[in-house]
Amino acid sequence: MTPPTRRAVMGGMIVLYTLALARIALAQAPLTPLSGPITPDAFLDLSRRLTGHDDLSPVLGARILGVLTETGQAQPLRDLYLAVSEGGAMPPMEDADILHQILHGWYLGRITVGDRTHLTGFEETLMGRVTADILPLRSYCGGAMGFWAAPPATGPLPLREEGQ
Template sequence: MRNENHPATPSAGAGIDRRTLLAGSFALGAALFLGGTEGAQAAQLDALTGGTVDLPAFLALSQRLTGHDDLDEDHGAALLEALRGAGHGGALANLHTAVRAAGAAPEAVAAAAAGEAVAARALLRGWYVGLVAMPGGQERLVGYDTALMAAVTADFIPLRSFCGGAPHFWAAPPELDDLPL
């Protein structure tokens, strides 16, 4: 006997029901556990997660795009997490594939990066400035003293992490004897 308060079929706007979700999850788990080669499993997982780039691949990509070989691994891990959180996971995978296939010429790397320009700019901004633009207009700080802005100017401008001097020290004119002119 059918209860009118609980219809047997879900309404059109109800979305996915519990049985379909469980059956799909079980089928996906079985396919990933039992099915195919590692490449097929990785492709299935990439399709579900929007593409993946692990930390070593991300650091290699970052080295190619920034031109710096001594990138901070902790900064890279935080940046990769933030970029994924900002929705750039699939674009990073595409960017990694394109840059890896581009060869060594800087022009070829730049042309390859142009296909995923938004993700490439977000990656470079994260390395040089230490900020990632998140959904909703928020900014996420992934690094300050490890950002490349400090490395580029380290030979003549020290990166300040605090305000020096007594209160209102900036109001007095500077002493010219100390300036490196």
């Protein structure tokens, strides 16, 4: 038996996180009703509900929404929005693909539709928030050529006091 890949573990964690948010969704105010196609603000409201993060990047949200609408996912996205706005704690299972695409866009910075992967971002994705206090995501070179050969500077790590 082969061990699970990192992507499979991350995908499973995203699904479990979404299931945990189902209980929180019941206590939240309803989403604004749609009168046409989903707007960037409505998409951010939906994304806040699905991820549990209030401080999402509007730029990354616009990129994710753009990829979803350009690849023909506008109707499933609208259906998911309506399902969540009607007070359902969890979207119906037929909306699972669009749900995964949204969460992959926010957490991993890429969305796979069919056999094509669309990159939406890197620095502002949610996967970097887990280690942001110690290890920031690098999206550019950290020094002159060969800087990685020198051992890193070490020092005392800021440890949390008990009870914090």
